Amino acid sequence: MTFTIDIPSKLGDKDLPAFFTGWAWHDDPPSPVLLRVERGTHVAPWAATLFGAYAVWLKEVRGKEVDLAYDKESYVWKFLERMGLPSLLGQQPQDVEPNDSRVFPLTRIAESKQISPIATALMSILKIEDEELEGAVKYALVELLRNIVQHSRSRIGGLVSAVYFPRTGIVDVVVADIGCGLRASLREAYREINSDQKAVRFALLPHVSGTFQSGAYQNMRDNAGLGLFFIKEIASRAGGGFFLGSGDMLADIWGNKDGSLGKKYVQA
Numbered sequence: 001m002t003f004t005i006d007i008p009s010k011l012g013d014k015d016l017p018a019f020f021t022g023w024a025w026h027d028d029p030p031s032p033v034l035l036r037v038e039r040g041t042h043v044a045p046w047a048a049t050l051f052g053a054y055a056v057w058l059k060e061v062r063g064k065e066v067d068l069a070y071d072k073e074s075y076v077w078k079f080l081e082r083m084g085l086p087s088l089l090g091q092q093p094q095d096v097e098p099n100d101s102r103v104f105p106l107t108r109i110a111e112s113k114q115i116s117p118i119a120t121a122l123m124s125i126l127k128i129e130d131e132e133l134e135g136a137v138k139y140a141l142v143e144l145l146r147n148i149v150q151h152s153r154s155r156i157g158g159l160v161s162a163v164y165f166p167r168t169g170i171v172d173v174v175v176a177d178i179g180c181g182l183r184a185s186l187r188e189a190y191r192e193i194n195s196d197q198k199a200v201r202f203a204l205l206p207h208v209s210g211t212f213q214s215g216a217y218q219n220m221r222d223n224a225g226l227g228l229f230f231i232k233e234i235a236s237r238a239g240g241g242f243f244l245g246s247g248d249m250l251a252d253i254w255g256n257k258d259g260s261l262g263k264k265y266v267q268a
Contacts, residue, residue, distance in 0.1 A: 003029045004069075006036050009076065011047035013172070016243055017266045019047075020250045025054065032065035033058055043076045045163045046243070048083040049174040052106045053159045055089055057178045061155050067091075083161060101125075102164040110157030115145045118160055125162045126171055137234060143227025144175055152179030170240065182246040196247030197265065203228055204244065204251060236261050 005026070011019060035055060058064040066089060070077040084105030086092070104125050109118055119141045128134040148158035158177035165171070179185075182199035186208070193199050202208055206229040228244065232253055235242040241254040248268040256262055 001030070002032050002034045004034045004036055005029075006038065007043070007047070007051060007076075009038055010041045011043045013044050013046070013241065016044075016046060017250060017252055017264075020245055021266055021268045028062060029058070029064065031063075032067060035066065035068050037068065037070040037074065037077050037080060041075070043079060045083065045161050045172040046174045046176075048080055048085055049106060049159050049161045049176045052083075052085050052088050052161075053156065053176045053178055055085075056108075056156050056159070059089070061178075083163070102166065104160070104162035106159050106161050108157050109145055109148055109160055112146070112149050115142055115149065118145060122160070122162050122173060125164050126173075127164075133234075136230060140227050140230035140234065141173075144231060147227060148175065148177050148179075151185045152177040153185075154179030196249040197267065200244055200246055200249040200251050200265070203246075204232055204253075205229065 003026075008015075008019070033055075035051060055066050059066050068086060068089060068091060070080075072078075080086070082100060082103050082105070084107075088106050088108075102125070104121055107118060107121075109115070119138055122141055123134065123138050126134075126137065128137060145158075145160070148154065152158060154177035156178060158175060158179075160173075160175050162171060162173045181196065182203050183193055183196050186199055186202060187193050190202065190208075193202055206226055208229075232242045232244070236253050236255040237259075239255045239257070241252070243253075244251040250266040250268070252264050252266060254262045
């Protein structure tokens with residue numbers, strides 16, 4: 001008997017908070033598992049990345065047989081093919097646009113030597129013309145990827161993706177892992193962090209790192225712990241948005257037209 005998981009037909013960026021609070025991940029479903037993609041209107045890069053990481057985790061950690069079912073004429077499925085989801089699970093893609101410069105497909109990262117090449121590839125999608133801003137963004141991406149390799153303790157590593165949407169000028173960059181979470185990673189250095197809510201809030205402060213003891217983030221000579229902070233600041237100050245989810249807590253931060261920041265925390 002096949003255990004079927006239906007991927008929702010509409011998962012845009014604005015749907016992430018509701019998805020985060022309402023979706024129930026199955027920790028140990030019976031095998032085989034079928035991820036079913038019906039006709040839909042939009043599946044954002046974050047959704048493709050999360051389901052991709054989940055599928056890999058089911059296969060490699062839980063030892064499940066995982067397959068995809070789809071309508072090959074569906075817009076959503078064609079997008080997931082461009083994102084590399086079938087290839088990630090060992091399926092032959094049907095019709096993928098070659099060398100699509102707008103898409104950095106789902107890519108696994110588990111070793112330090114992968115950080116620099118992946119960061120460079122992501123920067124080619126972003127196409128930042130300001131040299132100083134480009135350097136800051138690349139630094140933040142490197143730190144973000146380093147977090148996965150050094151601190152996530154994820155048995156499958158992490159997944160990275162990016163998509164440029166030319167009509168809006170927006171670039172979505174997504175990083176996901178299935179690891180120990182921010183609370184466990186930070187608590188070794190900051191004993192006061194005893195909840196996912198505290199961990200997510202704390203992780204967005206500058207110079208917070210699980211590498212150093214509490215208080216070390218105040219030393220401006222150390223560059224550790226700036227990845228999340230810089231990416232949050234750059235994305236929101238540019239009028240974009242930033243999500244950070246760990247455990248049962250999600251931070252949703254965005255930039256308003258008047259230059260102010262909007263922020264809310266959503267608990268599952």
